[in-house]
Amino acid sequence: MSQTVTKKLMLFFPRCECEKPIIYHLVKDHNLVVNVYRAKVTPEEEGYLVLDVTGTEEDIERAMAFVKTFNVSINYTGKGVTVDMDRCTHCGHCITYCPTEALYIADEATREVAFSERDCIECLACIRVCPFGACASAF
Amino acid sequence: MKTYEQINDRIESGKAVVLTAEEIIDYVEKKGLAAAAKEVDVVTTATFGPMCSSGCVLNFGHSKPKIRMSEAWVEDVLVYTGLAAVDVYLGATQLRHGDPANMYHPGEFRYGGGHVIEDLVAGKTLQLFALSYGTDCYPLREIRTYFTIDDLNQAIMVNPRNCYQNYNVAVNDSDKTIYTYMGPLEPDRKNANYCSAGQLSPLLNDPYYETIGVGTRVWLAGTHGHVYAEGTQHAGGGERTPDGVPKDGAGTLALTGDMKQMRPEFVRGVTLRGYGVSLALGIGIPIPLLNEEILKRTCVRDRDILAPVIDYSTNYPQNTGKVISYVNYEQLRSGRIELEGREVAVGSLSSYHKALEIAHLLADEIRRGDFRLAEPIAPLPKDTTTKPLVIREKAS
Numbered sequence: 001m002s003q004t005v006t007k008k009l010m011l012f013f014p015r016c017e018c019e020k021p022i023i024y025h026l027v028k029d030h031n032l033v034v035n036v037y038r039a040k041v042t043p044e045e046e047g048y049l050v051l052d053v054t055g056t057e058e059d060i061e062r063a064m065a066f067v068k069t070f071n072v073s074i075n076y077t078g079k080g081v082t083v084d085m086d087r088c089t090h091c092g093h094c095i096t097y098c099p100t101e102a103l104y105i106a107d108e109a110t111r112e113v114a115f116s117e118r119d120c121i122e123c124l125a126c127i128r129v130c131p132f133g134a135c136a137s138a139f
Numbered sequence: 140m141k142t143y144e145q146i147n148d149r150i151e152s153g154k155a156v157v158l159t160a161e162e163i164i165d166y167v168e169k170k171g172l173a174a175a176a177k178e179v180d181v182v183t184t185a186t187f188g189p190m191c192s193s194g195c196v197l198n199f200g201h202s203k204p205k206i207r208m209s210e211a212w213v214e215d216v217l218v219y220t221g222l223a224a225v226d227v228y229l230g231a232t233q234l235r236h237g238d239p240a241n242m243y244h245p246g247e248f249r250y251g252g253g254h255v256i257e258d259l260v261a262g263k264t265l266q267l268f269a270l271s272y273g274t275d276c277y278p279l280r281e282i283r284t285y286f287t288i289d290d291l292n293q294a295i296m297v298n299p300r301n302c303y304q305n306y307n308v309a310v311n312d313s314d315k316t317i318y319t320y321m322g323p324l325e326p327d328r329k330n331a332n333y334c335s336a337g338q339l340s341p342l343l344n345d346p347y348y349e350t351i352g353v354g355t356r357v358w359l360a361g362t363h364g365h366v367y368a369e370g371t372q373h374a375g376g377g378e379r380t381p382d383g384v385p386k387d388g389a390g391t392l393a394l395t396g397d398m399k400q401m402r403p404e405f406v407r408g409v410t411l412r413g414y415g416v417s418l419a420l421g422i423g424i425p426i427p428l429l430n431e432e433i434l435k436r437t438c439v440r441d442r443d444i445l446a447p448v449i450d451y452s453t454n455y456p457q458n459t460g461k462v463i464s465y466v467n468y469e470q471l472r473s474g475r476i477e478l479e480g481r482e483v484a485v486g487s488l489s490s491y492h493k494a495l496e497i498a499h500l501l502a503d504e505i506r507r508g509d510f511r512l513a514e515p516i517a518p519l520p521k522d523t524t525t526k527p528l529v530i531r532e533k534a535s
C-alpha cells in the first residue's frame with residue numbers, strides 16, 4: 001500500500017448540496033480519515049467545510065473526483081485563518097489562548113511572534129482575543 | 140559626572156555613545172560601572188502597549204458660516220466639545236455611537252476612540268458630524284464633512300496617563316471566564332496576563348525619577364513630545380525592593396506630542412473583548428547617564444523586577460488590595476509562572492518586540508544628532524500615594 005498523506009481542504013457547497021452525506025462517503029467509500037475543523041451547513045444556504053483528510057494519494061484523488069460531482073468547489077490552500085503580520089504587534093497576547101502553538105514566540109531574543117498555518121486547527125480563539133485585529137477568518 | 144549640556148554637545152557632534160536598556164546590562168557587566176559611566180552617554184528605554192488614558196485635541200478650523208460645536212462625532216465616535224468653538228477632545232476609550240457594548244456579553248468593541256486616532260495618524264479620510272444650538276456669532280447649527288489630519292490646524296496628543304512604572308499580573312480565581320482590560324481570564328487561574336516592558340520600561344530604569352521629570356523630551360510614536368506633568372494616579376511612594384524598584388504600578392507620566400508627525404505603526408487602536416476599546420502607543424525615553432548611580436539603575440534586569448499577581452474576579456473589582464504573590468519578569472516572559480504550587484500559562488499585552496524596536500530607533504536618532512535631551516523643569520513626586528474615592532452618604 002502506498003503512503004498516506006494529510007491534506008487540508010476547504011469545500012464550498014452551493015445551496016442545494018448541503019443535505020448530502022458527503023463526509024460519510026469520504027470515510028466509507030474512500031477510506032479517508034476525516035478531521036473537521038469548521039463547518040457551516042445550514043439548509044437553504046451556502047455552506048462550507050474546513051477539514052483534514054488523511055489517506056493515500058490515490059484515495060484522496062478519487063474522493064475529490066467524487067466530491068466534484070456534487071458541484072462543490074475545493075480549495076486546497078486551506079487558509080481559513082490568516083494572521084496579518086503588518087498588523088501584528090508581537091504582543092504575544094494570543095499565545096496562551098492558542099491550543100496548538102500555531103501562534104508562538106519565534107525568537108526569544110526579539111520576542112517575535114510567528115504563525116504556523118500548518119499547526120492551526122481554526123479554533124478562532126486568536127480572532128476573539130487579538131487586541132489589534134491581526135487575526136482574521138476567511139468566513 | 141556629566142551634565143545635560145556636555146551630553147547634548149556630544150550628541151550634536153555625532154559622538155554620543157548610546158545603548159539600549161537591554162544592551163547596557165551586558166556592557167556594564169563586561170566593562171564595570173566606572174568605565175561604562177565614562178564611556179556611555181545615554182541609555183534608551185521604551186514601551187509599547189495599551190494606554191487607556193490617552194487622547195488628542197483637534198482643531199478643525201472655521202466653516203463658512205461658522206459653527207460653535209456643542210456635540211460632535213468623528214466616525215460616529217463622540218468627542219468632547221466643552222472647549223472653544225471648533226476644538227474637541229477625542230478620547231481613546233470612547234465607544235462608537237450605537238455600539239451595543241456588553242449588552243450581548245462579551246461585547247466585541249471593534250471600533251472606538253483609539254481606532255479613530257490610529258486612522259487619523261494613518262492619514263485616512265474621516266467623517267465629522269457636529270451639532271450646535273446656534274448663536275449670533277456662530278449661526279450654523281449642523282455640519283457634516285470629511286477631513287484628514289492634514290486638514291486640521293492642530294492634532295495634538297494629550298495623554299493624562301502613560302508609561303506605568305510597573306504593572307499588575309492578572310489572574311481569575313472564580314469558576315467562570317471573566318473579560319477584563321487585561322484580556323480574557325479563564326477560570327481557576329488557568330492563565331495570567333501582564334503588561335510591561337520590564338527591563339526596557341522607562342520608569343523602571345529611572346526608579347527615583349532622577350532624570351525623567353516634567354519637561355523631559357520623549358519619543359512619542361515616532362515624533363518628539365514631552366512630559367507635561369506627572370501622570371494621573373502617579374504614586375511614587377509605594378513599596379519598593381531594596382534596589383528601589385517599585386513593586387506596584389507606582390509612577391506614571393502625562394505626555395503630549397504633535398500627532399501630525401507620528402508614525403501609524405506606533406499608534407494602534409485596541410479591542411478588548413468584553414471590556415472596551417483603547418489605544419496602544421509606542422514610547423521611548425532617553426536616560427542621560429549623569430553619574431554612576433543613574434547608570435547602575437539602568438542595568439535593572441527582568442529578574443530584579445517584581446510584579447504583583449492579583450485576582451481580577453473579586454479582589455481587583457472590590458478594591459481589597461490583596462496580592463496573591465509577586466513574580467519577576469523573567470518568569471513572566473518564560474510563558475509560565477508558578478502560583479501556590481500550580482503552573483499558570485502567561486501571556487502579555489505589552490509588546491517587548493516593539494519596545495525593543497523603539498529603543499533602537501531612539502538610540503539611532505540620538506547617535507545621528509537628531510534627538511537632543513531636555514533637562515526636566517520640575518521633578519516627579521517620589522512620596523505620593525493614590526487616594527481612594529470615598530462613597531459618602533451625604534455632603535458633610
Ligand code: SF4
Nearest residue numbers: 088089091092094130
Ligand atoms: S495577539 Fe495579535 S498582535 Fe498580539 S501577537 Fe497575537 S496576532 Fe500579534
Ligand code: SF4
Nearest residue numbers: 098120121123124126
Ligand atoms: S485559530 Fe486557533 S489554532 Fe489557529 S492560530 Fe488561532 S488560536 Fe491558534
